[in-house]
Amino acid sequence: MKNLLVLSCLVPVLVLAACQDKKQRRVVLYYSADVQVADPILDEFEKQTGIRVDRVCDSEAAKTVGLFNRLLAEKAKPACDVFWSNEVVYMIQLQRQGLLAPLESPVVANWPEQFRGPEGQWHGFALRQRVIAWSTDRVPDDHAPRSLEDLLAVVDGRHPYRLVMANPQFGTTGGDVASWFAHYGDERTRAILAQLAVRARLVDGNSKAVLEVALNRADIGLTDSDDVFEAREKGWRIGMAPLDQNGRGAMTFPNTVALIRGGPNTEEARLLAEFLLQHAEKRLAESEARNQPIHTIMPDAWHASYGLGKPLDVPYETIVDNLDKARAEAKAVFGR
DSSP: OTTOOOHHHHSOHHHHHHHSOTTSOEEEEEEOSOHHHHHHHHHHHHHHHOOEEEEEOOOSTTHHHHHHHHHHHTTTSOOOSEEEESOSHHHHHHHHTTOEEOOOOGGGTTOOGGGBOTTSSOEEEEEEEEEEEEETTTSOTTTSOOSHHHHHHIIIIISOOOEEEEOTTSHHHHHHHHHHHHHHOHHHHHHHHHHHHHHEEEESSHHHHHHHHHTTSOSEEEEEHHHHHHHHHTTOOEEEEEOOSTTSOBOEEEEEEEEETTOSOHHHHHHHHHHHHHHHHHHHHHSTTOOBOSSSOSOHHHHHHHOOOOBOOSOHHHHHHTHHHHHHHHHHHHOO
16 A cells, blocks of 8 residues: 555656646645545645645655655755654654744644644644554464563564564654664663564565565564554454553654745645644544544544554654664664
8 A cells, every 4th residue: 555656746846836827826745644545635625725735755665764855955945835744753853954944823822742843843643653563363362572572582582483674764663763772772772673683574664564464474563553554454464562662652653744944835834734733633543544643533432442552751852862873773783
């Protein structure tokens, strides 16, 4: 699903602009949310406002990284108005580079502090969590690891299971490894990486990790909760538990939305950001991804079926502080 390329994502912004009615209001959105979920939301915004959304996305394995680098390259003359990321780590890096503008709106007046930038430069919503996924056909329930510590026991050889994970140089896996440095410290995390490197095989993206388990090319994978929920919708027999860090919780990532400083369509950008923050969370909760809302908008039955585990109590800013070290150490251990 995530590996399918959608043509609309690949059309350059300038071509889109040249083809549209010059009098039509427009806004340029870069996004790394899944297109099959995001596009209906954006279509509804266009219908309600008459504002055209020129959309730019990327492929799954490195999509947030690719858009991040594109935004950095365009810093002197931004082409983008709004960035909708499916995670928070790269958004904070853009904040630190001065690329984001505060959103001043009553919509975010009471936004939870842990899900907003220090000056309102970004706002988070619709959570997914780092999880352990396993084949329920090949891994008995009493063998299934329920924490990072359990997983390391499997890696140490107690059970001969094949392990797969996405490359830590990209996406939420890199942020998760950074959280290990923040939580366990440098020495312990280096030992964890060394243990994983003995057994784990790296793949391009979290959805690929789940697919490898489903296709019997791996027994256990590290991935995100949305990938497992989507796999179950396909009928794949996949178990799941939070990638808990010694009882302190599992790394949890919000979607994030931000205005790009100096973007060409300021008023339209504000309207789109407000719309996403008001409407996207419920759509994401109802989608196959089952992102958990930060607001009370879903019934108790939904939470009973799709609620996530305890979130790791480490600030996102601290995760970002450890990201470069996490990537470097992971590359040294895994060789890529």
